[in-house]
Amino acid sequence: MPKLARDTQHLLLTVTPGVLCILVFLVLPSLYLMGMAFLTNGPYGLPTLPLSLQAFRELAGFGFLGWSPGNLYTLLRSVWQTLLATLIVTLIAYPAAYYISTRPARWRALMLLAVVVPSWTNQVIRSVGWMNILAPGTPLADFAARLGFIEPQMGLFPSQFAVIIGLVYNFLPFMVLPLYAAFEKLDMAQVEAARDLFASPLSAFRHAVFPQTLPGLMAGVVLVAIPAFGMYVVTELLGGGRSMMIGNLVARQFAQASNWPLGAAGALIMIAVTLIGLKVLRNLGRRLGGDREVVL
Amino acid sequence: MSEPAPPMQQRARSASSIGIDQVSRRFAADAVALDDVSLDIQPGEFFTLLGPSGCGKTTLLRLLAGLDQPDSGLIHIGGRSMQGVPPHRRSVNTVFQSYALFPHRNVRENIRFGLEMQRLSAAEISRRIERTAALIGIDKLLERGIDQLSGGQRQRVALARALVNEPDVLLLDEPLSALDAGLRGRLQIELRRLQRQLGMTFVFVTHDQEEAMVMSDRIAVLNHGRLAQIGTPQAIYEKPADEFVARFMGHENLLPIKKSDATGIETPIGRFSGDFAEGAYLLLPPQSLILHRLDQPAAPDCIEAVVDECLYRGGMTEYRLSCSDWPLVATLANQGRPGPAAGDRVRLEVVTRAAAVLQAEGDG
Numbered sequence A: 001m002p003k004l005a006r007d008t009q010h011l012l013l014t015v016t017p018g019v020l021c022i023l024v025f026l027v028l029p030s031l032y033l034m035g036m037a038f039l040t041n042g043p044y045g046l047p048t049l050p051l052s053l054q055a056f057r058e059l060a061g062f063g064f065l066g067w068s069p070g071n072l073y074t075l076l077r078s079v080w081q082t083l084l085a086t087l088i089v090t091l092i093a094y095p096a097a098y099y100i101s102t103r104p105a106r107w108r109a110l111m112l113l114a115v116v117v118p119s120w121t122n123q124v125i126r127s128v129g130w131m132n133i134l135a136p137g138t139p140l141a142d143f144a145a146r147l148g149f150i151e152p153q154m155g156l157f158p159s160q161f162a163v164i165i166g167l168v169y170n171f172l173p174f175m176v177l178p179l180y181a182a183f184e185k186l187d188m189a190q191v192e193a194a195r196d197l198f199a200s201p202l203s204a205f206r207h208a209v210f211p212q213t214l215p216g217l218m219a220g221v222v223l224v225a226i227p228a229f230g231m232y233v234v235t236e237l238l239g240g241g242r243s244m245m246i247g248n249l250v251a252r253q254f255a256q257a258s259n260w261p262l263g264a265a266g267a268l269i270m271i272a273v274t275l276i277g278l279k280v281l282r283n284l285g286r287r288l289g290g291d292r293e294v295v296l
Numbered sequence B: 001m002s003e004p005a006p007p008m009q010q011r012a013r014s015a016s017s018i019g020i021d022q023v024s025r026r027f028a029a030d031a032v033a034l035d036d037v038s039l040d041i042q043p044g045e046f047f048t049l050l051g052p053s054g055c056g057k058t059t060l061l062r063l064l065a066g067l068d069q070p071d072s073g074l075i076h077i078g079g080r081s082m083q084g085v086p087p088h089r090r091s092v093n094t095v096f097q098s099y100a101l102f103p104h105r106n107v108r109e110n111i112r113f114g115l116e117m118q119r120l121s122a123a124e125i126s127r128r129i130e131r132t133a134a135l136i137g138i139d140k141l142l143e144r145g146i147d148q149l150s151g152g153q154r155q156r157v158a159l160a161r162a163l164v165n166e167p168d169v170l171l172l173d174e175p176l177s178a179l180d181a182g183l184r185g186r187l188q189i190e191l192r193r194l195q196r197q198l199g200m201t202f203v204f205v206t207h208d209q210e211e212a213m214v215m216s217d218r219i220a221v222l223n224h225g226r227l228a229q230i231g232t233p234q235a236i237y238e239k240p241a242d243e244f245v246a247r248f249m250g251h252e253n254l255l256p257i258k259k260s261d262a263t264g265i266e267t268p269i270g271r272f273s274g275d276f277a278e279g280a281y282l283l284l285p286p287q288s289l290i291l292h293r294l295d296q297p298a299a300p301d302c303i304e305a306v307v308d309e310c311l312y313r314g315g316m317t318e319y320r321l322s323c324s325d326w327p328l329v330a331t332l333a334n335q336g337r338p339g340p341a342a343g344d345r346v347r348l349e350v351v352t353r354a355a356a357v358l359q360a361e362g363d364g
């Protein structure tokens, strides 16, 4: 059976690299992470053997001094800041994508480039840029102080406000691009049919434009919300202690606190919350999209 | 075909007249889609726009629906100027040439869209949907998704989606083009019946002259955005205004008139005596040419011709002839006797009563 042998060989050759990649870079680290989360933190910050739920207890807020809600707040704050940033990104990106898609062809490429180019710069540099814009004594901060939003001499950063600005600025392109793709191939005939069938401009938008852009919108939400939920740099630089997100909490356990099991447990929770979020989004998409599968 | 649909309720309001007054629409300096078109459509009329691809039929429908604005000229519907009236405030619905169905809604949801927007009661909505779907023959497809339909089924959904609203004016842009001959013939009759019954004004677009003749009260023939002729099917077929209309209506026997005087006219196949109008062409419709075999007794005034080709068309056979090197087409009913074959010589009797004289294209 030389042919069968050759086929098997062929199959092995083509599939093996992919399987190895997934194994080495996804499966093994995930297993390692999961294992780590159930280890105990040793006296010198080294994970040691007795398997336990200690990390999860700590994550839930039980420490030497009894229960504290700090970590729980961090988790809730992460969810809240993610939702808020995603909402603001959507409100900006939706009209922007529509506007760009209706420009003459030669302008479109240029405007898209203008949206994307900033994200070619390092996140840290961009965040530092915002620090300079929002710092005490800058025109923007002075203006906000004059309007009474902040105390004089206090900058607009570090604050939750600055974090939201940073997140929105960071993830805007990831929403604009899929929405632009959706608007670009918008079937105007459907809009005209709706208008012909007694739909006001607003109803025509709701029933003929929005459903067509829904897949793009949902893709944008996934591309924005998931990385925003795990954001580390922006919150670290613009946030200060009271705007910490779960990404910072995890990073701190690995980098400074030397409590790897706690960090791993936090990472597992992040994955779990992300999966739940995707599920919710999927259901939402199906509801809005008339039983179509619009997310993933 | 199932049992006839239950009768629709007689409409209280009257159908709308349409006035199109010197309307022009140009998309660019060199792309004139409609050029100074004026025509009036009576309330309750079945009016057909006929013309070749790109002559401006769809453009005119879009102007009537309010989806596009004329560059100049006025449009009235029901006596009211339509200037600045948005599409959703016009009692006008369209069957789009490209269907323009909503892919995220199933067949029933597509059909109910216009009724929803008019905020009709749920009972009325489902009553109308069932009735229209049965009439169009898509009652088995109501729960299907649009992507699960064939082209002809989609076209019927598009038809139902517009028809179900029972508007004063229904615009139909080639609504039967994707259907097979049987279904097409049946729906032609159904549409005609429905239009009479509901008293709607239909503006029907087609580039099929036979369909236009079967269905219409009047036909307007368009050519490059200009109105070439307007009239009843009979007038347009028998007395086409010019060469373009004649050819578009399927006439092939157009003989250039070489000379004309008080006693007759001279054409490439011979001289015909009689009192003819002034014009550039002599039109000989099929019924004006009677074929005789050489062995049959000769009628007076016959001309000789050679059969080049015989095309069997079911009820009749079409003969392509050469007469003094000039091509002519004549038909003969198939009555069981063998007719002339290719290569045979035949005699042609020309009935000049059925002939017409017409102008060169654009002179009309």
Ligand SMILES: Nc1ncnc2c1ncn2[C@@H]1O[C@H](COP(=O)(O)OP(=O)(O)OP(=O)(O)O)[C@@H](O)[C@H]1O
Pocket: B027, B028, B031, B032, B033, B051, B052, B053, B054, B055, B056, B057, B058, B059, B060, B097, B207
């Ligand atoms: N949006 C547009 N921009 C530029 N030119 C257009 C536009 N719409 C139509 N035209 C041009 O106007 C002319 C008339 O178009 P229209 O769609 O009315 O033709 P039609 O008679 O419906 O043809 P068909 O039988 O092929 O559907 C065509 O030459 C077409 O190219």
Ligand SMILES: [Mg+2]
Pocket: B057, B058, B059, B097, B173
């Ligand atoms: Mg058309």
